[in-house]
Amino acid sequence: MKILLVLHLVLFSSLALACDETCMRDKAMVEKNVRYPEYLTAQYCRTTKIDFLVNARKSLQQYREQRLATGHRGGIRNIRNFIEQRREWLMECDAYLDAVKQGRIFQNKATTDDIFASITSLSTELNSLVFRPRNAAENTSEITASAAQKFDLMFQLLDNHRTDLQLRGLL
Numbered sequence: 001m002k003i004l005l006v007l008h009l010v011l012f013s014s015l016a017l018a019c020d021e022t023c024m025r026d027k028a029m030v031e032k033n034v035r036y037p038e039y040l041t042a043q044y045c046r047t048t049k050i051d052f053l054v055n056a057r058k059s060l061q062q063y064r065e066q067r068l069a070t071g072h073r074g075g076i077r078n079i080r081n082f083i084e085q086r087r088e089w090l091m092e093c094d095a096y097l098d099a100v101k102q103g104r105i106f107q108n109k110a111t112t113d114d115i116f117a118s119i120t121s122l123s124t125e126l127n128s129l130v131f132r133p134r135n136a137a138e139n140t141s142e143i144t145a146s147a148a149q150k151f152d153l154m155f156q157l158l159d160n161h162r163t164d165l166q167l168r169g170l171l
Contacts, residue, residue: 021100028099042102045093049105050171052086053162057155064151071140073130076147080126087119106161115157122150 019027021042029035063079094105094112106112125147132143165171 021102024100024102032099034099036096036099040092040096042097042100045097045102045105048089048093052090053158053165053171056082056086057158060151061155064148064155068144068148068151069141071129071134071144076126077130080123080130083119083123083126087116087123090119091116107164111157111161115154115161118150118154118157122147122154125150 025036060079060083063075067075067079090105094116097103097105104112106115129144129147162171
C-alpha cells in the first residue's frame with residue numbers, strides 16, 4: 001500500500017512539475033521581457049515552415065523560371081517583398097521556438113542560419129536590381145543571372161532540409 005502511495009505521489013508530482021508550451025512561453029516572456037502574440041505557437045510555426053517549404057517555394061520557383069529573366073522591376077520588387085515577409089515570419093517563429101525550448105525553425109542552428117543567410121542574400125540582390133540604373137541595350141537575363149544563382153542556392157538548401165525532414169518522417 002505504501003508503494004502504491006509513493007508511486008501516486010511521484011507520478012502526480014512529476015505531472016505537476018512538468019512545464020508545457022504555455023508554461024515555457026510564460027517563463028520566456030518574463031525572462032526575456034517580451035510579449036509574444038497569442039497566435040504564436042509551436043504548431044503555428046510548424047505550419048508556417050511547411051507552407052514556406054512547399055507552397056512559397058513552388059511560387060518562388062515558378063517566378064524564377066518564368067519571370068525573373070524579364071527583369072521587370074515591379075515583379076522583382078513584389079517577389080522581394082514576398083520573400084522579406086516570409087523571412088520575418090520565419091525569424092519570429094525561430095526566436096519563439098528557441099525561447100520556449102522547442103528547437104529551431106529549420107531543425108538546428110546551422111541549417112537555420114544557412115537558410116536565413118541565403119534568403120537575406122537573395123533579398124539584397126533583388127533589391128539591388130530594383131534600384132539599378134538600366135540601359136536599354138543591356139541584356140536583362142545577364143543582369144538577373146546573379147539573382148538566379150541565389151534563388152538556386154536557396155532552393156537547394158530548402159530542398160535538402162525538406163528531404164531531411166522526410167527521411168526523419170517529420171514531413
